[in-house]
Amino acid sequence: MLLADVAAASAAVAATRSRTAKAGAIAGVLRRAEPGEVGPVTAWLAGDVRQGRLGVGWRTLARLAHDPVAAPALTVAAVDDALTALAATSGAGSAARREELLGTLFGAATADEQRFLVRLLTGELRQGALEGVVLDAVAAAAGVPAEAVRRAAMLSGSLPATAATALAGGTDALAAVRLEVGRPVRPMLASPGSSLGDALADLGAEVTVEHKLDGARIQVHRDGDEVRVWTRTLREVTGAVPELADRVRALPCTTAVLDGETLALDDDGAPRAFQDTMSRFGSAGPDAAVLLSPFLFDVLHLDGRDLLDEPLAVRLDALAGLLAAPEHAPLRMPGVRRPTPEQAAGVLADALAAGHEGVVVKALDAPYAAGRRGRAWQKVKPVHTLDLVVLAAEWGYGRRTGRLSNISLGARDPDGGEPVMVGKTFKGMTDELLAWQTATFPGLAVETPAWGVRLRPELVVEVALDGAQRSPRYPGGVALRFARVVRYRPDKTPAEADTIDAVRALLTG
Template sequence: MLFADVVAASAAVAATRSRTAKATAIADLLRRADGDEVRPVTAWLAGDPLQGRVGVGWRTLGRLAHDPAVAPQLTVPDVDRALTELAGTTGTGSAARREALLEQLFTAATADEQRFLVRLLTGELRQGALEGVVLDAIAAAADVPAAAVRRAFMLSGSLADTAATALDGGTTALAAVHLQVGRPVRPMLAGPGSSLDAVLADLGDDVTVEHKLDGARIQVHRDGDAVRVWTRALREVTDGVPELVAQVRSLPCRTAVLDGETLALDDDGRPRAFQDTMSRFGSAADETVLLSPFFFDLLHLDGRDLLDEPLSVRLDALAELLAREEHAALRMPGVRRPTPEQAAEVLDGALAAGHEGVVVKALDAPYAAGRRGRAWQKVKPVHTLDLVVLGAEWGYGRRSGKLSNIHLGARDPDGGGPVMVGKTFKGMTDELLDWQTATFPDLAREQHEWGVLLDPELVVEVALDGAQRSPRYPGGVALRFARVLRYRPDRSPADADTLDAVRALLAGG
């Protein structure tokens, strides 16, 4: 298959807002791909090279994107091999060798192919909502049930592997994909609830109400003495969190997969600032900050997979695992089948302890990874959203010379790029303004006199009073009184809230 065919399919996907049309274009391409081409084609259309980030910046690529080939000649294997060689080039003199490899690749590429490569290698093609479209396309191309594809993806964590499995072996091969201790599972997510009363009315009495912590999501796998820890984005952080490893290693089991959150606590047991928790996951980790784990789900225990069991069964197994007195503090606080009054007490207790709110979960629900469904709903007293930063404007007055007013985008549920829903300069400290001013130019895809337009890489959490209808923005909705709470380095644009979540905050909506 020619690389130009992939570029053309990507352009067709970008040219339509129809989810069905996007999936059809991708499915048509996958049907034409040979066996060894399926994995790279799938990864590219989802915006992620198989090789991951290869460490090439805009400046280098900008120098190379010239004198394109007149006619397409690159094949999919050609490009995949080039990216593999590029990712493996390290050590003394590697910068020059990497630039030579890139120059060879770009010289053989047409103008359209060069533009695609620039966007692919800088992460600009990465659109989280497109993941769901690609899964639909895989199901259509392989003529298999979409549910089978989604389950295999949940368990493997790889779109490329899921596509290759579906197209090579169909439903039988997909069904053979199982949870594997040591391979992270995509986490189940909670959708926003408007109020505790509304969520309880929606889900009924057969629920558990648990604390919603202001921490970092973790998934911990144990296999004998080997313990490994991943973040919400499935980035392994085992070496940086020895206290979490030690606590899970002390549990009375041989194998386990635990889901939970971790955060730093002060001497009084109250949560420290979110930044303190996240300081443990950076390149310069602050080892003086100790993390405490709180587990709320159990996906596997001693050879038994629990994913398909109702939450009530998983919680029983978790309670038994953490039954010893020395392990009781590892359990997320909550109450099963509470009365409305008891549920309100859990929420009040969470807020009094310094946490964000509660999560209400249906006890009959299996573990549905990677989805924000009705089965789990989070309730916070203040509306908050995770949005993508699309740009920033230069400030004036006291903020002159600083990038201040940020442009906010919600994730397009139909697979397009983030949709702008508002701007804000509220809630920013001087330190945050300095950080934005120093950081944003390196992420800029366009620079103007008024400010910068950014690649969709950063996620910021904002508080807001609600939403209102607005013809000013393409999604027809705008934020009301949005203010910055913090940036979320633990989340990617694929984790941002959708345009539908913003619309759900419309008065009477």
């Protein structure tokens, strides 16, 4: 298969807002792909590369994107091989070698292929919700139920691998994908809840209400004495968090897959700033002065027994048994099962008094399912917050002259399109944050007009807001009210940003 075929499908996906049409275009390419091509094609059409981050800057790629060839000849295999070689290049002389590899690749590409490669390698294609469309496309191309594809993707942690399995072996091959201790599972996520009362009314009495921490999601696997830790994006951080591994290694079990959060606490047991927690996962290496504490709220496997399909009530019983000893009890996420409304309100009050964000209300009859499938888990915070994608930033004026200040905010399109702009804000920014934006944003820019920078959709920022209002000014017909920056979320990708539907749900009339 030629790269041109993939680039054409990507253009067709971008040209329509119909989820069905997007999935159909992708399915058509997948049906024509050879077995060895399915993995890279799936990754590319989901806006990613199989090799992970390649560390290629937009300016470098823009400089190389010239003198295209007239007729397409680049194959999918050749491009994937070039990206693999690029990812493996490091050490002395690597900069020149990387430039040579990229130059050869771009020199063999047509104009359309060059544009596709630039967008792919800079992350501009990574719209997040597009992954859901690709899952539907894989199901259509393989002629299998979409739920079978979603489950296999959850258990394998890899969409390209799932696509290859589906097209090669169909439903039986997908059903054979099992949870493996040592291979991360895509996490189940909570949907925003409007209020504690609404969440309880929606889910009923058979719920658990737990603290929602201002921390980082972790998934911990134990196999004997070997313990490994992943973040919510399935990035392994085992070497950076030895204290978490030690705590899990001390538990009375042989094999386990545990889900939870971690955060840094001060000497009084209060949560430290979110940035302190995230400093343990930074590219500059862990900050040994900041110790992390684990808080576990789910168990997916325990001593040879898979628990994914069991109701949450059963999983919580298993977790309670694992953490029954007094020395392990502090690892359990605080919460109350089957609370009265007054008890649930007390859990929320206790969480806020302890400096946490709020609570999560979970249905006790729900199995574990990756992503936000349904509303079995609902997070409730006293202040509305949304995780949005930063689309652009404008140069400030007055005391902010010379700094990139006012940011444009986009919500995720649930049908896989470009992020939908819903507002701007310059509120809540400290001098330190302004300095960071000014230093960081130019490296993520896809355009630098006189007024500021347009960014590839890579950064996720959490904003607090008073609600939403109808507005003809923005394409989604809705605008944020009094938005202010809370923090950037390096632990989240655009795939995990809130959707335009979540913004519309805040409309007051």
